[in-house]
Amino acid sequence: MKNRFAIKFAGQSGQGVNTLGELLAKSIKNSGYQTFAYREYPSIIKGGYASYQIDFSNTEILASTKQFNILVSLASEALHKYIFGLNKGGIVVHSVNDFDFTQEEIEYIKENKIEVVYIDIEAIAEENKAPKIMGNVILLSYVWSLLAFDLRVLEKVVKDTFKNKNIDMEAEIRCLKAGYSYEKPKGYNLNIDIPKVKGNWSNSLLLTANDAISLGAISAGCRAYYAYPMTPSTSILQTLGKTYMKTGMLVKQAESEITAAQLVMGSMYMGTRAFTATSGGGFDLMSETISCAGITETPLLIVLGQRSGPGTGVPTWTGASDLNAALYTGHGEFPRCVLSCSDANDAYELIQRAFNIAEKYQIPVILLTEKQSAESLFNVRDIPKAIKIERSLKEGKERYEITESGISPRWIPSKGKPTYLVNSDEHTPDGVSTEEPAEIVRMSEKRMRKLLTLKEDLPEPIYWGSKDAKKVFVGFGTTKNTILEVMKENEDIAYLQYQYIYPLKFEKILSLEEEGKSLILIENNQNGEFGQLVKKESGYEFKEKLFKFDSRPFFVEDILDFLKS
Amino acid sequence: MAVKIEDYNTNIKNTWCPGCGNFSIHMALKQAFVELNLTPSEIVITFDIGCNGNGVDDIEGNRFKGLHGRSVPLAIGAHLANSKMKVIADIGDGGCLHEGVDHLIHAIRSNYDITILIHNNQNFALTTGQATSTTKEEKPMYAFPDGKAEGSINIGELVLSLNPTFFARGYSNDPKQLTEILKQGMNHKGCSVIEVMQICPTYNPQSNHDWFKERIAQSAIKSTISEAVATVKDTEKIYTGIIYQNRNRPDFLNNLENRKSKKTELVDEVKQVDIKSLLSSFK
């Protein structure tokens, strides 16, 4: 595809690949491009292979290509692993002593006219009286010189990033300069002709969806965060922890996900805003609390960061196979709301909406992310305006008053206010336990009516693309991003994005079908969980389906190949 | 206006067995609230599932009857949101030592300013009398006519092994002493754990008042953990009273760097926040 360029840093886990990637992403962004950064890493602390790919363009960019133009590798395993990802005419830069390519690799390199550059970074660091570890930035500035970008931009990012760290900044800058002036292959031409973006993007933000969720929660008046670490949601704990002196938010690492969910429920009951985030395994442990929040009509908000596989699965890789868990977990029947974000922009918005929905409807709300959104860096120009806080608090006579909308009055327990009983036993409107059949039916129906009221309240799915597109992909989460990339050069396709998954507004799907569009269900899972929901709710079954469940996100090439076939 | 015991009574019919120790535990609890001059709107009680939790209808106040084994984390969530409330986690020996034992351990370690009130009737009563870790080992119980195969847990010993700041033991047939313990426990700034030896006439009729009378003895407060451990482990006597208290360890909220000097509660702080000043690190 035109107008895009990709660079991959690779190495062992623990070699500093992430730092290099972040420095480069920032510097490219500050040079006036749009970037998208994607991480791959194993679930170990040292060893294995990890990578950090930065795609950049002159328009908004939300997904990676499988292939890349530059590969930088610090370790041999990663070099073998990623060499076949290089484009024709690409270049590989590495620092592995005595490295031998296999016969197959040599042929690939020849066939595709790939340049190979080895740099003895330790020797250069030594020449510059710098510690060995600074060798990494030599590779970074060498890449920078290949791109023929202004060294001052990179230098500033490096300085800003390390200004509070205890390092020899002068040595660091000497290494940067040495890398930048290191000899380039004769006659080599990278061939990037991407115009810069218009307007000032250098002041834009680089955010993961996790960062955006943290910022959105802060903005929405959330005052407590309770969590147990689990990829890909862990970094929310860090972002909120790092800012807690400024925000005053109570940030607490709980002894288990069971506890985290109970703490959220207790704090929400008491009248503040709190949430937790986890992944599939932790989410399973929260099931009982979701069910309890359902019957007690206590607001509850859980961010479910999806990774792939049952059990421990493939812990640091992506997928979207927990939709059914979000939709159906918890015993008994009760209303809930399931949302899904695709990038940093909508993550920021949806967490704020999620708080409003949880409080207004007094139900559990689950916001889905995926490793692909939770940990990838998105370029966000401006944080949008905050969404108004709606708490819908109201004092009443009975906590579980039977109403037409299903919503009963809820007020904050406090000194001098009428007290009430919140009860996970089935109860009468005053909260007192009951086993009377008529009362049980009356209260269950009241609760379930909230689902209808909520459905009316929710926005329609978002249609991306031209009205005239013939093919419309339908899905949720990060599949949107890859389709949007492909759409830049193919006006024949569009995407229908479900941010508000449940209660499901399926009418748009039916009307697109009626208009004669060919609809394609796209999901990052094996069974098409969203498609199952659409069928259950509307009776409509997708004829065309594109599923991917190898723990990798959809790359641009996946869609191009699909459209060709 | 002074708080009266009637403020805490409800007109809901109670479902405990005649002679159940829960009656006097609730009597003591209400009396303690009255003597501390707390109105029902100033207290929060989280209830577990069990005969203990069935007392939720019997007492006024801000009440939340949640899930089995979870009344402790639920209470902590409520306390952290509004520490002006007196928060009590009400729980049975089953819920506390079995389903939710991790919560007890971490609550003590974290020293949240709440009171954990354990109704120790030495069995799972509501599910009709199964053995718990406090049931006597040889005692025939539901499904196990030859007694349990597992060992036991001494609640006091467990609590004291965790460097608690308050541990007391009461007896359900001595509501006067229990009222005093409850008052001290609620006034303690930190996690107060109160175990109540509770009569269960239905599933533990052998341990009736006569049985307890021979064994219950008052203990003075101990100044070291090891003395306190020796007291709760005594094989002849069941010592009651405030057994251990440490006033020097700050409670959780006063240990939180970013909250300890705050005058407001989390429930007062839900407002739109301008995040602009946080954005520079993402540029």
Ligand SMILES: Cc1ncc(C[n+]2csc(CCOP(=O)(O)OP(=O)(O)O)c2C)c(N)n1
């Ligand atoms: C998750 C879960 N498991 C099991 C039960 C069934 N159950 C209800 S009460 C109870 C035991 C109660 O024993 P204890 O906590 O000692 O309270 P008691 O009835 O003795 O007061 C059990 C196992 C439940 N309600 N929830």
Ligand SMILES: [Mg+2]
């Ligand atoms: Mg019991």
